[in-house]
Ligand code: FES
């Protein structure tokens with residue numbers, strides 16, 4: 001089947017029930033998208049599908065033909081993505097960094113939807129887990145990216 | 149203090165280890181480095197070389213520690229592994245300070261196993277909140293050595309006395325003549341010179357980079373998905389393996405009922421029976437995983453587990469075992485006359501505290517890539533906090549000598565004690581035999597479910613307290629801590645010489661005239677490990693909570709009682725002042741907040757890993773749910789390198805502390821953990837995170853750790869606040885197991 005990832009359409013030869021996460025990592029070789037739990041709980045595998053944050057570990061590739069998939073590798077291709085990454089860098093958000101691909105894309109998705117998110121918007125959208133506990137700086141960086 | 153093989157607990161010997169660290173040497177090899185790649189290479193003699201008098205040319209086998217290149221950049225081999233704690237940036241900051249080279253011009257890489265990197269008195273690991281405090285004096289000398297070589301080279305070039313020269317970042321300057329030369333231009337000339345016997349270090353008042361909030365160098369890569377981890381590593385011809393572990397240690401596979409069926413699944417290369425697991429090797433992880441999960445395995449008793457898990461083991465049974473274990477145990481600390489003090493006391497109180505098993509829950513599941521090479525060597529790419537120990541263990545499994553095993557330590561996707569060398573928790577033990585069996589490189593990747601089954605756990609802990617108080621406060625305190633610490637398990641420390649079994653109950657600073665602490669050893673059937681702040685992760689919860697119980701019994705405010713018990717100890721009093729001020733002033737009673745909640749505060753102190761910490765928590769309860777609103781932390785690590793990193797580490801430690809207070813706890817039934825993923829073992833979510841406020845005090849005491857010390861005070865500060873708010877004393881965690889309706 002064909003997947004359109006970061007603006008490029010490529011043929012992948014996988015079973016239809018294969019989670020998008022593994023098609024991205026193993027077939028397309030884009031390893032910025034991370035595996036943390038595989039059951040949709042942690043958010044490390046977050047990608048954007050048509051601009052909306054989606055947990056790719058529980059999203060089968062079946063049915064994604066024609067969808068516009070963005071991974072962290074292309075996050076900076078949009079103005080909002082650039083602002084989020086710059087906020088992440090200036091706030092020194094990442095520690096181990098393993099969750100941060102997903103965190104950045106969750107923030108991009110939020111700002112795609114809501115230009116100036118309230119606290120409860122942020123609570124509702126930024127639900128990815130971070131075992132390093134970078135939650136305070138994540139919140140500050142989301143705010144900064146919204147105001148940039 | 150017992151000289152123990154594991155330096156996590158050698159606080160008092162760290163300074164000695166540093167003092168004994170070998171002197172830097174110039175080991176540039178002109179012939180070897182001939183050409184444009186010429187670099188000034190500074191290393192140290194191997195620790196075993198003793199006096200470190202070897203001439204430069206006599207040390208061709210010494211691996212590089214610091215290289216200065218002709219383009220003015222530097223490469224530093226870090227003895228410590230980066231896992232988000234900012235240690236590589238800190239090392240560059242320290243070396244750069246003494247070398248007088250902008251830390252941004254450094255590339256820091258993890259040093260390979262072996263070589264001169266055992267700067268913890270001949271060995272090294274990344275843990276014990278020890279990296280910066282051990283590395284600090286050593287890295288300063290390393291930088292100073294390189295600087296002195298460059299200054300000497302410039303003095304020769306200009307035929308002037310070295311004393312007339314000074315440095316500015318990246319340059320040697322002769323003020324009298326206005327001449328200057330860049331380090332890159334001097335690197336080649338410095339290659340033939342000798343590091344002087346004495347290396348003057350900078351006056352701390354003139355520090356340019358140390359104590360500044362320099363950015364960590366890896367945050368952009370980590371914000372754009374470009375940081376690679378062990379799970380991302382790939383080599384040519386690599387296959388992927390997934391495993392299914394035996395449900396408990398002490399079982400091993402006899403056969404697989406549907407073997408032919410899973411061998412025929414798409415992408416499957418081969419199926420293997422390993423010690424305590426089966427493995428499926430395939431082209432892709434998803435294929436390997438599907439097949440490994442589908443395998444119907446016959447497990448039978450056997451395998452190499454030194455501590456087989458009893459098939460009837462349960463958390464509730466274990467709790468009863470610990471409660472029933474008789475004291476008084478091996479004496480750890482004693483003062484005064486406890487028995488007489490209790491006999492004479494007006495008010496006596498008793499309590500039993502406990503804390504559950506915990507998983508590490510680092511977000512990156514472990515993996516290891518193993519490749520045997522034609523020359524008989526073995527390469528391993530993996531997450532690892534102790535490269536030499538891994539090399540030794542892997543060599544044994546592979547039948548090689550450790551020199552023929554190359555350990556490529558990857559950036560860690562979280563660690564918190566997860567990646568020390570354990571008996572069954574490191575996937576290299578599977579990757580090595582699999583790579584051998586299939587004759588191709590194999591990357592073993594554990595699913596989260598298989599990880600939670602084999603992760604080492606923070607021990608379930610329990611302590612019994614007896615206290616006696618009068619109107620002025622505690623007059624006697626007797627504690628029996630029951631259980632086993634990870635240092636006892638993995639490094640053979642007997643009761644009495646295993647601080648991991650009692651730290652946080654021992655080493656408290658309060659002036660209580662009559663006290664006794666005993667350790668009642670009971671071997672834990674679970675595979676226990678190091679978890680961020682180790683024994684402190686529960687013991688300070690026990691102690692600081694019971695101290696509040698004694699304050700209440702004595703009719704004293706918890707903060708003022710602590711002040712009384714710390715009278716004259718200015719370092720602690722300064723911390724209490726700082727944390728109270730940071731919180732806007734201490735509140736000893738519940739109060740109504742402007743947002744409509746009723747809140748209360750609790751205070752706690754801890755003395756972990758050479759640092760001192762005071763913590764205040766503010767909580768409310770809303771419809772039975774405990775909400776932690778704010779955490780204020782005052783931390784005194786003596787002296788620091790990077791304030792921003794300190795704050796980040798305290799934030800992170802506080803998050804783990806709040807997490808275990810609110811929601812974490814692993815239970816066992818029939819010898820198996822009941823949680824296999826984050827759905828059944830929740831960790832702190834973003835909406836549960838309090839606002840964390842940090843103040844750093846630098847008392848000038850010897851440098852302490854910062855990675856772990858922020859954690860131990862969090863649990864008791866929260867439960868002490870809850871006691872003030874609700875009148876209920878919580879003596880076990882997590883709070884989610886208690887009903888607050
Ligand atoms: S890996 Fe997809 S949500 Fe955890």
Ligand code: FES
Pocket residue numbers: 094095096097098099100129130131132133134232511561562
């Ligand atoms: S930065 Fe480590 S898990 Fe988020």
